[in-house]
Amino acid sequence: MKSNDLCPRLQKSMDIIGRRWTGLIIYQLLQGPQRFNVIEAALPISGRLLSERxxxxxxxxxxLREVFPxxxxxxxxxxxxxxxxxESVxxxxxSWSKEWVDCDTDNLNSTLKM
Incomplete structure (x- = not known):
């Protein structure tokens, strides 16, 4: 399949959500508004990379980033x-991962520390 056969909107959405940690950041924010340090404490990610994402x-x-004076x-x-x-995505x-993805927690933990 040629790249021009793909839907450019689907490709862009996959590029956005597929970036490392982005899905988990969105998942974390589904709980509601949070401060940076709360998000950082919930995820095994460096502050620099979290800030970038x-x-x-x-x-x-x-x-949305809100600054309170x-x-x-x-x-x-x-x-x-x-x-x-x-959220539905x-x-x-x-749900899909619970049914279809085998999770080796030892391997997962070593991957998350990278």
Whole structure:
């Protein structure tokens, strides 16, 4: 199949969601608005990479970054309507993986530490 035979919108959506950690960041934010340190504590990801992914998701209109003018400044991340629309996709992947993906937790844990 030639690349021009593929749907460019499907390809772009796969590029966005398929980036390392992006799906798990969206999954985490499905719980509601969260501060950076809460997201970072929930995922085995470096702060630098998390910051990079959040910026990418913000540019795509999937994540909203809100700055509250308090002392100290409070920054909160949440899913936009566009991001919330991904919930069914994420939940379907979760269900599919429970049925079809064999999870070797030892191997998974070593992969997550990379």
């Amino acid at each position: 959040l910026k990418e998701l913000e540019q795509e209109g999937i994540v 308090e002392t100290p400044v409070r920054i909160q991340y949440s899913l936009t309507d566009k991001g919330l629309a991904l 994420i939940r379907d992947l979760q």
